Amino acid sequence: MSTDSNTVVLIIGGGLGGLALAQLISQSSSSVKVLIFERDENEYVRDQGYCIGIDRTGLEVLTKIRVLDHLLSDESGSCSILSSFQILNQYLQKLLALKADDIKLIYREHLRRALLTNLDVQWNKRFVSYKMLDNGVEATFHDGTSVHGTILIGCDGARSLVRAQLIPGFERTDLRIINCAGTVEQSDDMKKIRQLVHDSLVRILGRQGHSMLILPFRQLWIWSLSWPEKEDHEERNTSPTQLVEKVRRHFDNEELVRFIERSTPSSHLAPFRMHSALCLKQNPFPNNPRVTLLGDAAHPMTTQAGKGANTAFADAFDLANLLINPSSSSLSEYEQKMFKRGFAAVKMSLSNTKMIHLTGWSALLRNSILSIIGYTMALISIITTPFRWYRKKHD
Template identity: 35%
Template sequence: MDSQFKVLIVGAGVAGLALAQILRKHHVEFEIYERDDGSRGQGWSIALDKLHDLLPQDIDSLYNASTNHSIGKPDGFEFIDGKTHEILGVVGNVKQSHLGHNISASRDLFRRILMKHLDIQYGKRFVKYEESKNGVQIAFEDGTTATGHLLIGADGANSPVRGQLIEGFKATPSSLATLHGNTVLDRKLYEPLIEKGNSGVIVGQDGLKFTLLLLEYLDDGTALFNWVCSYKSKDAESETRWADTADREALFEKALEIAGHLPRRIVDAVRNTTPAGVHKPPIKLLETVLPKQALPRGRVTLVGDAAHSMVPFRGMGANTAILDVCDLAEGIIHGIESGDDLSWMLKSYETTMIPRGRSKVLESRATGDSADALEVAGGRLQRN
């Protein structure tokens, strides 16, 4: 690896953007490509300590992506047993630099911060790559090509890069179906949702996981919330097919039916969504468990959901992607500075990334399957 090393990043989600920013800080040449704008009204709980230290200083602090940043409160979540309505406890509500501090980040705001100073090439649908002794060339649907020394697949759970790297491999659909939407709530409706956890509520019970999380305080005194209802059905495949073709009215009624037994403050928020606020079609939950053996050795590797997409019940998806990015970026930078072999660097990265990702995917799956409402807290709550 030499000073002229060039990285090609396919995918401008959080993982791809964060990697690009770290490379930019260290003057490593890169290009980043995205097929569309990728915007979604969703959020994550994220630990930022390691990533924050690696990013350049000329972009806004990622802590500004906190949904509570504008009012100066720390983020936190109230956990509820969906069957008994028992309040199990709160995770977070801890100030920055204190143990247990996470941020609840709006996906779109997080991405906007990470886009600063980046020349993202949009409308680039990856088709294939070809490796040679000296580099790798990628081809796009629009007929253009690009050449570099290393290709990073940061292109999500349905990663086309992964599809070529591991021939025949596909992510596995989760056994849970999902409904979700956004709703703007007035103070009367949203204050009960943040009374204990500043960022919203998370509900667990056998066969149902439900989140209702703050995305943004709006200028008119209202607040934008996102809810996700993940539920078991007798036939998840047919349920997903139904959801793909159902209209918003039907999806809305289904969400009310499934969540109707939850605490009234939650049901009122879902009802306030109206069919117009329901996302159509719903997202599909996919799990990616890479083979235990090393990836095919060459000039291609994976980060984030392309390597380990998981169900969102332990708050580990974005955090695991960030760990990938930090490890890979440090490996690339060290490899260039020391002249290390590319194959050795990738092997070192994947030796850590693959088992870590597998573990988190399986832990998240176990939480989705668990009948214990405490499992959605990921071990961060203790029974009284």
């Protein structure tokens, strides 16, 4: 692949990955032209959700995007730091606690808005299909218009139409797990939750595969509740009252019940079904010279490892480098690297999802194993404390 002053990159999808790619190309090359097409009518039409956890991989990329300098600074007020993950049982007893390696929580809407800075997104452009041409590629939109470019990047998310055309056999599995989320104003009368959550992400493992996550963000606690589906399409019929009932039945703690009761339905993210790509061992990307994918379009995964956006940012970084400097690597090298990273994240996310929704004996066994790991880690920490203290003193 070669690029010159006539190179036009067509980016389909103005989500987190597509915008990061556009920023990285635009800030480093004035010769490569970037055109972004987004199906939403405008920037404000869709609620972007509350916050997103950015790990080291994602942060390494975001800190390279100049328009994000202010957002990522301590003064912006858009970010906070998570210091640990805790896994609890249904009685809110700690099974395991791990350091979170300083995951940054960023206000999603602020991140998207900052990523839009100086970019001229073409809104209300729903991609329909592409056509390969001798000298490029042509994208067609639902309004009947089409555009010509040198290369087309599908950044159109988990249900990507670009992927559907590029890899017709690609499967996304319905995991038959329902997930919903919401927020609660932080308050001092929720003593147990305040004490546990403080600056931690807390995962509570309830009965019959019900699992709840709570994390602090600004003045809010963000929660999500997920469970294995019992009846077909439960996501369509779960009311706020039923959510409260679920928490009462599957978690043995009255404060948790009051917590969910206090969550206003207007803050709820409607229940949705979880899907994932299969854990592929072989690279499915056909190495088309003019069409490739990035982020959820390439490797849709569950949310339960917090890897989706972080992986999309890493893809954007590698792909931008290739488009700006084509002699550095090839499209097939990008796809191989993106495949390895993306499907490792798919696998990790899927194992987390399966692990937290176990039922019956497997769930009891899981809790015992987590507890043993927790005690062993605490013991190792106690035993090694004098050595760590000695090393610190002499460093």
